[in-house]
Amino acid sequence: MWSWSSFFEFLVSRQYVSGAWTSIWLTSVCLIMGLALAIVLALMRMSNNRGLRWPSAFFTWLFRGVPLLVTLVIIYTGLPQFGIRLGPLAAGILGLTLNEAAYLSEIVRSGILSVPKGQYEAARALGMTPARVMRVVVFPQASRIIVPPLGNAVNGLFKTTTLLSVVAVNELLRNAQFAIQINYRVLEGLVAAAIYYLVLVSIWQVVQNYIENRLNQSYVTTS
Amino acid sequence: MTALAAASTPILEAIDVRKSFGKLDVLKGISVSLNKGDSLCIMGPSGGGKSTFLRSINCLEMIDSGVMKVCGEEMGYRMAAGTRRRLGEAAVARQRRKTGMVFQQFNLFLTMNALDNVASGLVHVYGVKKEQAREQAYEQLKLVGIADKAKAYPIQLSGGQQQRVAIARALAVKPELMLFDEPTSALDPEMVQEVLDVIYSLRDSGMTMVIVTHEVGFAKKAADEVLLIADGVVAERTSPQNFFENPQSERTRQFLSRVLH
Ligand SMILES: Nc1ncnc2c1ncn2[C@@H]1O[C@H](COP(=O)(O)OP(=O)(O)OP(=O)(O)O)[C@@H](O)[C@H]1O
Numbered sequence: 001m002w003s004w005s006s007f008f009e010f011l012v013s014r015q016y017v018s019g020a021w022t023s024i025w026l027t028s029v030c031l032i033m034g035l036a037l038a039i040v041l042a043l044m045r046m047s048n049n050r051g052l053r054w055p056s057a058f059f060t061w062l063f064r065g066v067p068l069l070v071t072l073v074i075i076y077t078g079l080p081q082f083g084i085r086l087g088p089l090a091a092g093i094l095g096l097t098l099n100e101a102a103y104l105s106e107i108v109r110s111g112i113l114s115v116p117k118g119q120y121e122a123a124r125a126l127g128m129t130p131a132r133v134m135r136v137v138v139f140p141q142a143s144r145i146i147v148p149p150l151g152n153a154v155n156g157l158f159k160t161t162t163l164l165s166v167v168a169v170n171e172l173l174r175n176a177q178f179a180i181q182i183n184y185r186v187l188e189g190l191v192a193a194a195i196y197y198l199v200l201v202s203i204w205q206v207v208q209n210y211i212e213n214r215l216n217q218s219y220v221t222t223s
Numbered sequence: 224m225t226a227l228a229a230a231s232t233p234i235l236e237a238i239d240v241r242k243s244f245g246k247l248d249v250l251k252g253i254s255v256s257l258n259k260g261d262s263l264c265i266m267g268p269s270g271g272g273k274s275t276f277l278r279s280i281n282c283l284e285m286i287d288s289g290v291m292k293v294c295g296e297e298m299g300y301r302m303a304a305g306t307r308r309r310l311g312e313a314a315v316a317r318q319r320r321k322t323g324m325v326f327q328q329f330n331l332f333l334t335m336n337a338l339d340n341v342a343s344g345l346v347h348v349y350g351v352k353k354e355q356a357r358e359q360a361y362e363q364l365k366l367v368g369i370a371d372k373a374k375a376y377p378i379q380l381s382g383g384q385q386q387r388v389a390i391a392r393a394l395a396v397k398p399e400l401m402l403f404d405e406p407t408s409a410l411d412p413e414m415v416q417e418v419l420d421v422i423y424s425l426r427d428s429g430m431t432m433v434i435v436t437h438e439v440g441f442a443k444k445a446a447d448e449v450l451l452i453a454d455g456v457v458a459e460r461t462s463p464q465n466f467f468e469n470p471q472s473e474r475t476r477q478f479l480s481r482v483l484h
């Protein structure tokens with residue numbers, strides 16, 4: 001029988017709230033580090049230098065090919081055999097960041113490639129240095145292309161944090177599992193967790209729409 | 224260098240400039256010099272190398288051999304301990320401050336409004352404070368007659384308006400030499416005049432200019448001299464009057480017979 005009272009107990013329990021908080025900051029940390037790495041990877045991939053292009057292509061190929069779960073288990077249980085011992089949180093963040101960077105680098109690259117050549121030339125002709133050209137002209141335009149798929153990636157990343165439960169990170173799903181083991185209300189416990197994910201993903205959707213509208217501002221034809 | 228010597232240094236000096244794209248020899252030894260305050264129109268058949276030459280003046284294309292000097296300084300190279308060294312992109316960027324360029328397709332920065340486009344060189348090349356740069360940019364927009372559109376984004380402007388903003392953007396950083404690559408070719412006919420008027424007044428103010436154009440009337444009015452580039456060489460360089468009425472080169476005659484009707 002479905003028990004409303006235990007369902008609500010789960011919803012407001014400390015474990016759920018702190019687990020959700022962990023999932024949120026894990027998403028933020030892995031997103032920021034993953035995106036930074038992705039920009040580096042994308043720029044390397046587009047460079048004229050083969051010594052930069054090749055490692056970037058290899059990295060992307062590797063982490064897009066290996067399932068994240070396998071990556072996580074290798075980092076958490078395999079690396080200690082080589083004397084590299086990472087705690088659950090460090091292992092989880094590392095695996096998730098590397099995996100995310102591989103996906104995001106393709107998104108970043110297609111965004112940068114969407115900027116017309118004339119935009120670079122106008123900036124260079126003015127006397128801007130290469131770094132300025134990227135920061136002032138290319139990235140703002142690329143971000144308009146990058147943000148929609150990036151927003152979807154954030155959504156996916158948030159839900160993917162559940163995988164970190166296998167390397168003993170106390171995110172929302174793992175905390176839910178602990179809570180369920182106390183009274184065996186499996187369905188109520190999991191539905192409560194699902195509602196957390198749904199609500200947080202929906203809030204993110206609102207934020208994403210706002211950002212997309214902001215970035216489209218200069219492309220609207222009526223002033 | 225004395226003030227007198229500086230005054231007589233040509234603003235632009237190209238010596239035997241050559242450039243190939245793979246097997247295609249586009250520039251086959253072009254020499255041109257241009258003094259301060261003069262305006263030179265470059266004409267010639269399509270694919271003859273006009274744009275390539277113009278773009279090699281500010282190093283958007285790197286030349287294979289020859290020398291390109293702007294205000295006496297060799298573009299893309301520096302002399303160090305008696306040897307000629309290729310400059311890095313950041314140093315070339317600094318050299319480009321001497322030139323301003325206007326493109327056929329305007330190439331305004333799409334995420335900035337007209338005012339910020341014009342201010343962009345001051346802010347991002349010279350490090351001027353944003354507010355101060357915007358004030359100067361606004362004055363520049365007034366000069367091209369488009370201050371009322373300061374807040375408009377490029378996509379909200381007509382082609383003629385965009386090109387005037389693009390000219391203002393190039394002028395805002397006070398270049399010594401303006402480069403125009405077919406500034407009116409992408410415009411609807413009714414917008415050509417407003418852009419030409421800006422360029423005429425620029426010439427009257429004493430700006431040194433190199434203008435690639437297909438428009439005969441424009442070349443006649445704007446140029447102190449006309450240069451014909453065909454097949455990667457200079458076929459003729461003379462006054463507009465001689466060029467259109469009494470051309471010496473067979474190449475020029477061929478070219479004019481095609482464009483004059
Ligand atoms: N980046 C490039 N790579 C390869 N070939 C190029 C490149 N840029 C120009 N070319 C070639 O060089 C030749 C000269 O081109 P350029 O654009 O200088 O001619 P143009 O005189 O400006 O012609 P138009 O009047 O059509 O603008 C053309 O055959 C062109 O296809």
Ligand SMILES: [Mg+2]
Pocket residue numbers: 273274275
């Ligand atoms: Mg051309």
